[in-house]
Amino acid sequence: MTYERSTKGLITVAQNRAVNKLTLEEASTELARLADVLARANIDYHQKDAPFLSDSDYDALRIRNHEIEVRFPQMKRGDSPSEKIGAPLSEGFAKIVHAVPMLSLANAFNKADVSDFDERIRRYLGLKQDLSLSYTVEPKIDGLSLSLRYEQGRLVHAATRGDGQVGENVTENAKTIGNIPHVIANAPEILEVRGEVYIGHSDFADLNERQSIEGSKVFANPRNAAAGALRQIDVRVTAERPLQFFAYAWGELSEPLGNTQTEAVARLAAFGFQINSLTETCQTIESLLAHYNNIEAQRASLGYDIDGVVYKVNDLGYQRRLGFRSTTPRWAVAHKFPAELAWTYLEAIDIQVGRTGALSPVARLKPVTVGGVVVSNATLHNEDYILGRDSNGSAIRDGKDIRISDWVQIYRAGDVIPKIADVDLSKRKVEAEAFVFPSSCPECGSIAAREEGDAVWRCVGGFICPAQGVERLKHFVSRKAFDIDGLGTKQIEMFFYDDALAVKEPADIFTLAKRDTQNLTSLKNRDGWGERSAANLFAAIEERRNIGFGRLLFALGIRHVGEAAANLIATHYTNWDEFVLAIDEAFTSKGAEWGTLLAIEGVGEVMATSLVSAFASPLERRAINRLVTQLEVRDAEVPKIEGSPVAGKTVVFTGSLKKMSRAEAKARAENLGAKVAGSISTKTDLVVAGIGAGSKAKKAQDLGIAIIDEDDWFQMIEAL
Numbered sequence: 001m002t003y004e005r006s007t008k009g010l011i012t013v014a015q016n017r018a019v020n021k022l023t024l025e026e027a028s029t030e031l032a033r034l035a036d037v038l039a040r041a042n043i044d045y046h047q048k049d050a051p052f053l054s055d056s057d058y059d060a061l062r063i064r065n066h067e068i069e070v071r072f073p074q075m076k077r078g079d080s081p082s083e084k085i086g087a088p089l090s091e092g093f094a095k096i097v098h099a100v101p102m103l104s105l106a107n108a109f110n111k112a113d114v115s116d117f118d119e120r121i122r123r124y125l126g127l128k129q130d131l132s133l134s135y136t137v138e139p140k141i142d143g144l145s146l147s148l149r150y151e152q153g154r155l156v157h158a159a160t161r162g163d164g165q166v167g168e169n170v171t172e173n174a175k176t177i178g179n180i181p182h183v184i185a186n187a188p189e190i191l192e193v194r195g196e197v198y199i200g201h202s203d204f205a206d207l208n209e210r211q212s213i214e215g216s217k218v219f220a221n222p223r224n225a226a227a228g229a230l231r232q233i234d235v236r237v238t239a240e241r242p243l244q245f246f247a248y249a250w251g252e253l254s255e256p257l258g259n260t261q262t263e264a265v266a267r268l269a270a271f272g273f274q275i276n277s278l279t280e281t282c283q284t285i286e287s288l289l290a291h292y293n294n295i296e297a298q299r300a301s302l303g304y305d306i307d308g309v310v311y312k313v314n315d316l317g318y319q320r321r322l323g324f325r326s327t328t329p330r331w332a333v334a335h336k337f338p339a340e341l342a343w344t345y346l347e348a349i350d351i352q353v354g355r356t357g358a359l360s361p362v363a364r365l366k367p368v369t370v371g372g373v374v375v376s377n378a379t380l381h382n383e384d385y386i387l388g389r390d391s392n393g394s395a396i397r398d399g400k401d402i403r404i405s406d407w408v409q410i411y412r413a414g415d416v417i418p419k420i421a422d423v424d425l426s427k428r429k430v431e432a433e434a435f436v437f438p439s440s441c442p443e444c445g446s447i448a449a450r451e452e453g454d455a456v457w458r459c460v461g462g463f464i465c466p467a468q469g470v471e472r473l474k475h476f477v478s479r480k481a482f483d484i485d486g487l488g489t490k491q492i493e494m495f496f497y498d499d500a501l502a503v504k505e506p507a508d509i510f511t512l513a514k515r516d517t518q519n520l521t522s523l524k525n526r527d528g529w530g531e532r533s534a535a536n537l538f539a540a541i542e543e544r545r546n547i548g549f550g551r552l553l554f555a556l557g558i559r560h561v562g563e564a565a566a567n568l569i570a571t572h573y574t575n576w577d578e579f580v581l582a583i584d585e586a587f588t589s590k591g592a593e594w595g596t597l598l599a600i601e602g603v604g605e606v607m608a609t610s611l612v613s614a615f616a617s618p619l620e621r622r623a624i625n626r627l628v629t630q631l632e633v634r635d636a637e638v639p640k641i642e643g644s645p646v647a648g649k650t651v652v653f654t655g656s657l658k659k660m661s662r663a664e665a666k667a668r669a670e671n672l673g674a675k676v677a678g679s680i681s682t683k684t685d686l687v688v689a690g691i692g693a694g695s696k697a698k699k700a701q702d703l704g705i706a707i708i709d710e711d712d713w714f715q716m717i718e719a720l
């Protein structure tokens with residue numbers, strides 16, 4: 001593809017040249033030009049009304065840049081545009097204060113609740129029972145809400161709900177949604193359109209299929225997929241996801257949209273928004289409930305998820321008078337569908353073995369449709385759950401145990417993994433026996449053990465257990481660990497069980513390319529693999545040979561050592577070799593180094609024991625050493641504390657922050673060498689009080705601790 005400046009100074013996308021035909025030199029020249037063009041396009045886009053590249057040309061150039069980078073990873077530039085969409089990941093999304101708060105809805109669960117709702121409204125407005133009051137009835141879409149702000153008919157920003165007061169700026173992401181107009185004719189000067197972003201059922205199924213083929217994350221439900229897709233730092237990812245938008249409400253308006261909810265929503269439709277065709281107006285409680293039943297009956301065939309029905313007072317004058325409680329309008333209510341239940345037959349109880357050897361029982365069910373979704377598995381958690389008691393020994397399901405061949409009631413609420421709500425004892429076969437939890441691993445035959453105080457049985461087979469081996473590798477390549485492009489769970493399973501490829505432990509991933517060139521494995525001749533995909537994979541693996549200490553430690557999948565702990569430990573020891581020496585010393589002497597390990601914030605006895613035992617176990621140690629010889633382990637980044645006014649200080653954030661999320665504020669402070677605490681104590685040095693800071697700010701005041709607001713905080717750390 002070439003793109004050149006035309007006489008008008010525009011850059012045009014003219015022709016395509018296959019990326020795999022480019023020489024190294026051409027790739028390098030083109031990447032430089034792309035970096036330049038895209039950088040200028042970004043500046044233009046954000047600062048001018050008429051950017052010189054159309055959205056689609058811009059996207060095409062970014063995709064082109066990405067493709068060249070994938071093919072020539074060694075040519076990726078320090079200023080690569082692929083690192084630059086929006087703000088960098090660590091900074092998350094910018095914040096937008098909603099001009100009108102984005103509220104949620106009160107819930108009703110039955111007829112009595114709906115009557116109460118109607119009565120309250122009549123009382124509030126002083127209307128007699130016999131005076132007719134019109135309501136709109138519409139599906140409650142199970143997605144995530146979005147506010148779109150148009151000024152002079154142009155979409156200027158889009159924000160998620162956030163905490164209702166402050167949301168995230170997802171403008172670029174929202175612009176990729178096909179049925180959100182960028183420009184509206186004859187719109188009020190200021191128009192905020194609100195509605196729900198969602199993914200339809202068939203798009204969701206296609207998306208998950210694609211994800212699974214690519215070895216990427218498979219989503220639990222359409223809402224999760226939609227939320228993940230909208231909140232992508234890389235807008236290209238959002239653009240690839242099949243998001244849609246239903247408009248049903250509004251925020252700030254420079255002029256009213258109509259006199260009734262129905263009129264206003266019709267206006268939104270006239271502006272080009274999709275509105276829900278199942279919306280009706282009803283005058284009586286009976287008709288509200290009738291339409292509720294009608295919508296519920298259509299639920300499975302609508303093609304998108306809904307979790308209830310919303311009733312709204314139709315007259316906007318009444319809506320204005322009714323106003324809001326702290327978080328919900330008085331003029332609307334969500335009549336939720338009951339949690340979905342269905343009876344089915346329990347065919348078997350399988351035991352799955354996880355990365356740390358945990359044996360997890362899974363119910364295999366005769367497939368049953370629960371609210372439009374076919375369920376054939378349900379979690380059984382652990383031995384106690386099957387026996388009808390919780391971790392404290394108290395009865396669950398009235399103490400009924402679960403047996404193979406039982407009739408069980410499946411419960412599915414929203415995105416919750418299906419569970420077993422009940423057992424029909426009247427249908428239990430006389431020969432059905434109580435389930436006996438296995439005392440050996442079904443995968444490798446090793447003994448399983450259940451430690452005192454632990455609800456879980458674990459296989460003690462460690463490295464000899466293939467199930468643990470595969471799960472460890474899946475964890476090793478996962479996003480927060482080595483994150484190797486093109487190496488997902490599917491590929492790991494294939495590579496693990498393929499005798500020639502024999503990827504049994506992490507080091508084998510890094511020797512794969514070498515073994516391949518020696519023609520020992522020839523990945524390219526295997527099903528689904530060709531010359532190019534194999535080369536791409538090897539390049540992606542190569543890219544990860546250089547890895548940060550924290551990521552490496554997390555990737556090892558040592559029990560109890562999560563991502564945050566791994567990073568804390570890495571920051572503490574900085575250098576991998578020094579860390580290993582210290583861990584060995586901690587194991588052998590349990591002396592000073594053991595104390596040092598325990599003094600790290602977030603590291604307790606249990607984690608420390610797990611860590612040192614992993615390094616002391618000969619098999620694990622051999623695998624770690626083999627891996628590390630394949631890698632260049634970068635020292636952990638030591639927080640930049642030079643000149644930092646908060647280095648070594650304990651800081652507490654309280655109230656809600658306008659400019660960044662709590663998580664981000666915390667990370668930033670920690671990078672400046674501060675310790676961030678969750679509560680005020682005499683050890684606190686500084687309190688940053690956001691909007692609505694209450695008791696904590698008061699306590700700080702009483703203790704004479706310095707309190708500053710968010711703006712002061714930014715001023716203080718700005719220069720760093």
Ligand code: IVH
Nearest residue numbers: 103104105138139140141145248249310329
């Ligand atoms: S009206 C002032 N209508 O449900 C409140 N909300 O549980 C305006 N939702 O945050 C909301 N479908 O994200 C409204 N037809 C619908 C809806 C709907 C889904 C969501 C919305 C809201 C949440 C409250």
